[in-house]
Amino acid sequence: AQKITQTQPGMFVQEKEAVTLDCTYDTSDPSYGLFWYKQPSSGEMIFLIYQGSYDQQNATEGRYSLNFQKARKSANLVISASQLGDSAMYFCAMREGRGGSNYKLTFGKGTLLTVNP
Amino acid sequence: NAGVMQNPRHLVRRRGQEARLRCSPMKGHSHVYWYRQLPEEGLKFMVYLQKENIIDESGMPKERFSAEFPKEGPSILRIQQVVRGDSAAYFCASSFGTGLSEQYFGPGTRLTVT
Numbered sequence: 001a002q003k004i005t006q007t008q009p010g011m012f013v014q015e016k017e018a019v020t021l022d023c024t025y026d027t028s029d030p031s032y033g034l035f036w037y038k039q040p041s042s043g044e045m046i047f048l049i050y051q052g053s054y055d056q057q058n059a060t061e062g063r064y065s066l067n068f069q070k071a072r073k074s075a076n077l078v079i080s081a082s083q084l085g086d087s088a089m090y091f092c093a094m095r096e097g098r099g100g101s102n103y104k105l106t107f108g109k110g111t112l113l114t115v116n117p
Numbered sequence: 118n119a120g121v122m123q124n125p126r127h128l129v130r131r132r133g134q135e136a137r138l139r140c141s142p143m144k145g146h147s148h149v150y151w152y153r154q155l156p157e158e159g160l161k162f163m164v165y166l167q168k169e170n171i172i173d174e175s176g177m178p179k180e181r182f183s184a185e186f187p188k189e190g191p192s193i194l195r196i197q198q199v200v201r202g203d204s205a206a207y208f209c210a211s212s213f214g215t216g217l218s219e220q221y222f223g224p225g226t227r228l229t230v231t
Contacts, residue, residue: 004159037222045160045208045222091159103150103215104173107159 003027004092004108011113012083020067021111023092032096034075034098035105036066039089048090051075081113089113119144121211121223129229136196136203138226142211149192150220151184154206166192199230 005024013019025034047055051059051066059066059112067076079086122141130136142149147168152160153176163176166186177184181199186192198201206227210220 043206043227044224047219047222093159103148103165103212103218103220104162104176105119105150105152105160105210105220107161109157109159 002108003106004094006108006111008111009109011111012111013079013115013116015084015117016081018078018080019082019113021079021090021092021113023075023077023095023108025073025075025092027073027090027094027096029096031102032094034066034068035075035095036064036075037091037107038086039091039110041088045091049077059097077089079113084115084117087113088117121146121209121221123170123207123209123226124224126224127227127229129231130230132200136199136228138194138196138207138209138228140192140194140209140211141220142192142209143213145149146211146213146221148215148218149186150210150212151192151194152208152210153223154208154225156205160208160214163182163194182216196228197225199228204230 003026032053034051038046049059049061049064049066052069058068063080065078089110089112090109093105123140130132151163154160156180164184165173169188181197183195206225208225212218212220
């Protein structure tokens with residue numbers, strides 16, 4: 001089974017509007033972390049936001065927020081007030097476990113976001 | 118404070134040649150991770166190294182691929198006798214500690230095998 005599922009291969013949004021990128025995850029471990037990365041066309045991986053499984057509140061970083069619904073195992077990324085520079089590939093990722101191999105990041109296949117002027 | 122550095126950024130090799138990819142972690146980081154991104158895919162874990170030790174190479178192909186992180190100098194990912202299927206972006210990340218420590222990614226090396 002896929003550990004990270006991103007069901008939207010591509011999304012379009014108008015500049016200045018908000019957009020939600022979906023991510024669902026699968027783990028039986030009570031301790032895990034969820035990450036979102038942005039990959040622009042230049043190719044580098046840019047860390048956006050992190051949510052721990054025990055965090056009580058949804059994470060926010062500027063225009064990025066993570067809609068964490070633990071019971072549904074979803075960790076959707078919300079980008080408010082989209083900008084043209086937000087056009088990129090977005091990856092959801094997870095790390096599991098308290099010890100052992102909890103350094104491994106598992107990535108979804110990504111969502112290509114296009115912001116239209 | 119320089120970030121994670123990878124070189125070369127782009128590498129072209131003919132089938133059968135060797136590819137050497139280098140990664141210099143962030144200053145003070147002694148944990149290095151290599152990930153591979155095939156076209157149209159997310160990144161996949163390959164190997165985790167600490168100085169002079171391979172901790173986990175469960176994501177590395179069994180043949181032709183090797184990695185090292187010597188006491189001095191960068192971490193090296195080496196691919197012998199490259200084939201077209203090795204064409205991918207290879208990312209290195211580093212962290213200060215292990216476990217849930219933040220991993221900082223380098224810009225990646227794009228390998229093209231002709």
